[in-house]
Amino acid sequence: MISPVRDEARFIDAAIDSMAAQTVRPTAWVIVNDGSTDHTAAMARTRAAELDFITVVDKPDRGHRHVGSGVIEAFNFGLSASPIADWDYIIKLDADITYGPRYIELMLAEFTREHRLAAVSGRVFRPEPGGDVEERKSADMVCGPFKFYRRAAFEAIGGFEQTLQWDGIDIHRARMTGWRTYNIANLEARIHHHRLMGSSQVSIVHGRMRWGRGIHFMGYHPAYAVASGLYRMRDWPYVVGGLLIIAGYFRAAAQGAKRYPDPEFRANLRRWQLRQLAALPRSAFSAARRHLVGVRHSP
Known part of the structure; x- marks a missing residue:
């Protein structure tokens, strides 16, 4: 599991709390500090000292946000620092989301049920004063903030491309190579996105x-x-x-x-x-x- 983060001090504690509460925890979670100028890195390191599955690595600062390709540049930096030989699944996880304690358990159940499943997610909602508002996606899409991939499928599509629309290109490459992707409507698999999609x-x-x-x-x-x-x-x-x-x-x-x-x-x-x-x-x-x-x- 890899999280590229840049100036996420407002959200990262809640994101880590969601992961720490999971019924199935990740083998390893590499948080890539991508040139943060706030307290993101310090907060992540404090939590890493509490949770033995978290590692924080610092990527050299490019000096600015780079839409699309920048997040994958940071993800790939984390991937090169990760023990992926031991992983059956590869996850790209943002730091501005929260989710329920059975989220990973439910995703793993989908992979067990569907052997040609490349990637899966829950559905994304934005918390509002009047209640959750869904960030609608078609049934075959997987949410960009929590890309949960079977490793074999991730390698079959060549990983994420460092380019614009990387999180649409990967889904169509999966289709082209005979894999399935989808999201599920289970209430316990809701993802709360704290930024507007x-x-x-x-x-x-x-x-x-x-x-x-x-x-x-x-x-x-x-x-x-x-x-x-x-x-x-x-x-x-x-x-x-x-x-x-x-x-x-x-x-x-x-x-x-x-x-x-x-x-x-x-x-x-x-x-x-x-x-x-x-x-x-x-x-x-x-x-x-x-x-x-x-x-x-x-x-």
Whole structure:
């Protein structure tokens, strides 16, 4: 288990508390201090002295946050310092999340049940005063803040790529190599994310535009990019956030922004996306039919 951390002093104690409370604890947890300027490293070392499975390593400071590739650069630094020869699973874990005590136990049960499962997660929620708000993902996606991989599958896809959209590229590479990925709805597997998904250190507007540029880089089909933006209109900031994703995508396209440098991957991704879009009318019809049958048989 590896956690790249940079200036996470607000969250890291709670993150470590969640891990310490697990019914199944990790063999090893390497926390990579990626140039923190606050008390993150000191807090992690204090907790490492209490918990024998935690090791803290310092990565040379690049001097700034580097979106996308920076976190994987730090992850790979931690991976090189980890005893992975003894690991059956490889986890990339953020320090701004919390989760229940059976989380790892439940994920391991999924790997036992499904032998072609590459990666799995619970579903992500943002704590709000009125209750938890789900950060919605499609059923086959695995949350980026807690990437729980079978080691054999992680190696089959070549690990995480040090690039934009690394946490979408890995999922499609798993599909291409015959592995499954999904998230589960179990209440005991809820992940509480203490930052808004798709935001940035600048602003939520900047984060949504960056999201659009990222899916353009990855190789999204234009129709799927629009569908993704429409889907995200139901998330905060409502309507506007989805429009910004679409705008970011088409702005990147108009500027001739660079794409992920694997044409076979991009072509395969687009074929998969078009199949998903083609299946939408059938899915909507089936859902409506189930609803009508339920109404017809209700007392």
